[in-house]
Amino acid sequence: MRASCLALLALVLAGCPKQVExxxxxxxxxxxxxxxxxxxxxxxxQSEELPCPDRCTVAQxxxxxAEELCGLVEAHPDRTDLPPRCVQAREQCAQANAGCTRCQNG
Structure with missing residues (x-):
């Protein structure tokens, strides 16, 4: 009897997965x-054929x-693997802005 109750309990628990976000x-x-x-x-x-207005749009x-990514990274200060991704994203932003500025200045 006890074994059948445990088996039934196990089936019920296994059959009801919890929604955990x-x-x-x-x-x-x-x-x-x-x-x-x-x-x-x-x-x-990096495309050579990208017109200046498009280059500046891509930079924006x-x-x-990059800032969205950094916001997500900052939400997890305990994760040491994430800050370098934010740094890389901000560097990419700076490089893209520099490309926009170069094409605007001729």
Whole structure:
């Protein structure tokens, strides 16, 4: 009897998965998505055929995504693996802005 009760309890618990939202997992996904966006923007920005107005638009987009990524990173101060991603994103923003400035100044 006791064994059948334990078996039934195990089945009930196994059959009812709990909905647990993983904040860190969600943020990790968002950080990965932002990193992927930054890579796409970097490749666009490096295109020789990119007209100056488009280059400046890409720079603005790059900086926006970089700051979003850094906001996500700052939400997890205990994660030592994330700050370098923010630094890299901000460096990419600065490089993209420099490219925009160069093309505007001739």
């Amino acid at each position: 993983r904040v860190a997992g969600t943020d990790d996904s968002r950080i990965d998505a932002a990193s992927a966006q930054l890579e796409e923007l970097r490749l666009k920005e 987009q790059t900086c926006t995504v």
